[in-house]
Amino acid sequence: EVLFEATCTSTTPGDTLRIVGSAEALGTWDPKRGLTLTTSAATFPRWNARARLPVGSAPAEWKMVITRASGSVDWESANNRRTALPAEAASAGQPWIVRVTWGGACANAQPQRSAAAAPQPAAENSRQKSAA
Numbered sequence: 001e002v003l004f005e006a007t008c009t010s011t012t013p014g015d016t017l018r019i020v021g022s023a024e025a026l027g028t029w030d031p032k033r034g035l036t037l038t039t040s041a042a043t044f045p046r047w048n049a050r051a052r053l054p055v056g057s058a059p060a061e062w063k064m065v066i067t068r069a070s071g072s073v074d075w076e077s078a079n080n081r082r083t084a085l086p087a088e089a090a091s092a093g094q095p096w097i098v099r100v101t102w103g104g105a106c107a108n109a110q111p112q113r114s115a116a117a118a119p120q121p122a123a124e125n126s127r128q129k130s131a132a
Helices: none
Strands: 002-007 016-021 048-050 060-067 074-076 079-084 096-101 107-109
Touching: 002 016, 074 107
Parallel strands: 002 096
Antiparallel strands: 002 048, 016 060, 060 074, 060 079, 096 107
């Protein structure tokens, strides 16, 4: 399991931030099926979500996208990000974490050291928010 933690200040209320990429858990490049990240007034501009990515295989390629309240989709302009989980991730018994910033290119996965090392994702709600 991977905890994605993204910093994105480019959203406005009503927008949704997603991770879209080559893996099934990331929507196989379909923004409507991508992994939806959540935020709250207390955690904005930090967004997060959890996903299961293949372990010990080719890296998953992905980008973040913002689906605007109007329905338009803004893709990150940087090259595709790549995240690979090593084979030992399956037996580690702990989630891995990927911390990224909108528009950046880094996407390295690291073991999440403890529950205190990274906040848990905000509760899913029916309306994605970027600020109160």
